[in-house]
Amino acid sequence: MTFDPQTLRAAFGRFLTGVTVVTTRGADGTAYGFTANSFTSVSMDPPLVLVCPGKFLSSFDVFANCSHFAINILAEGQEDVANTFAGYKGDRFARVTWSDDIHGIPVIDGAIAQFSCSTHHIMPAGDHIVLMGQVRDFSQRDALGLGYSAGRFFSLGMERDAATAHPNTPQIAGAIIEYDGKILMQRSHDFWSLPQVETTPDTSARQNLMALCDTLGLGAKLGKVFSIYTDRASGRRYTYIQAHATTAPPDSAGTLIPIADLDQIKVASPAHSAMLARYAIERATGHFNLYVGYDHSGDIHSHDERP
Template identity: 50%
Template sequence: MTTIDTRELRNAFGSFMTGVTVVTAVSESGEKVGFTANSFTSVSVDPPLLLVCPANNLSSFDIFNNCKHFAVNILAEDQQDISNTFASAKGDRFEGINWHSDDNGCPIIDGTVAHFSCSTYSNIPAGDHILLVGQISDFSANEKLGLGYAKGGYFSLGMEHRAEELTHSLDGVVGAIIEYDNKVLLTSTEQGYSLPQVASSSDQGSHKTIRNYLESQGLDCEMGSVYSVYENLDAQKFTTYYRANANNDTVNQSGVYIDIDKIADLNFVSSDIQSMLQRFVLEKQNGVFRLYVGDNKTGDIH
């Protein structure tokens, strides 16, 4: 029998892009619980069924294993903090977020893309998880875009679309913040450090443009999500930066990898790149990456 490397198996599973949900329930004593899950599947329309997979080591496993009702909340692209809270926080995870109860008392999180209120249809042990099938008794949905997850990181379809629209309609620059072993790839110039970047191509779109550029430089990278989309008022161009992860430390002539904790002491070619990397360092420490939209002076963090 072939030995399976469980870590590599998890990484392989993570290649499948999914949405992000928070599954909630309430115990017989009234305790409200929830956990973050991307193992969510629609099962049937008639009867209306869905499936989630609580892990056996979940702190609230006994409640979900014996619940008669539960709810599934599909998170919106601006609810990454809620995903992180229900994935790792201790104590009352519902404190500090807006929610209300459905007819069964299960928490429904406000601002989501959709929610489903369910009664337990079946509960099947499956290895280190259970297959919890719910029959939908009520649901709601709207036109928001959902929060995405793949390769161990979040992504936003809204921002991906925005970046592509700008690239196809306006001249600009597309670049990447490339990580490897807690380091970032930087290029050195007489004016200071910069990031790998190239003029955008309206024929290819921003994602394909930067991917092709990095490949042409001999860089083996896994492209991630959009990190910043802004108008550079000084250069009168739109700029898009993606996050990326390198598979090795080969740089050729592209620059040098510098420890993330040393970035704050460096000089950069422009204030927008400097402020973006300062934000990146802080978000790397906090484990929550956000999206910047605006210009090179002011904007919004999503």
């Protein structure tokens, strides 16, 4: 019986996994690595683990012949590492920090567990091989892993925090108010920030922002939500909504900064600078997306996406 490969891949992908990066060195010492979710711990005595490299990998021959390799279990927030080792065609190791393990195999900083293995057994398995390793050394730390399901990364921390968010945690609503190719920013001490307000219970971010615009003497039309994120340190949730000023904002409302100069100003947090940088890029393409997540990691959703 033949199966439709796409449907079969989707069915396999229903299995929730973590994400690892498998690393080794070639005979000339070159470092190789690829992202894998086929990792399984197999045996305690002896300690065995396995992973399945595909024959499609450009590094397949190296892994199929390696005497030692390492498995790095990625932490939540290491999506960029996973993406690098899944798709980047240049020097993947130049994009991460790493060190050599006891066998001289690169292990990736920030991983929540690292297993240094000698090759125990290699078994052909269709268009993959089963690469089984005996664990010769390992390290681990108490942190949450990066998850993967149905073709998307997810973070347990995010799910848990969302489920346990305290109802009294203050929420902040902010507006990215554009006028004449410029964004309205407000200065407080050394830092610039978007006009924003702590929201009151039982009112929406939009209602609070409309009231803020009134207070600032601004005629503004609110548009799409641009970003929703939780600040991990404070637990505060921030919602930023796009807006257009219908008339020139009064001086007392803030300063208009050209979009092209937004990367020159000092803003209150890295989350803000990342958000403004994305705004500048998306303004240029005219296609705005929605960010949902945490201050340091999250997902970008197209407004056109349908569930």
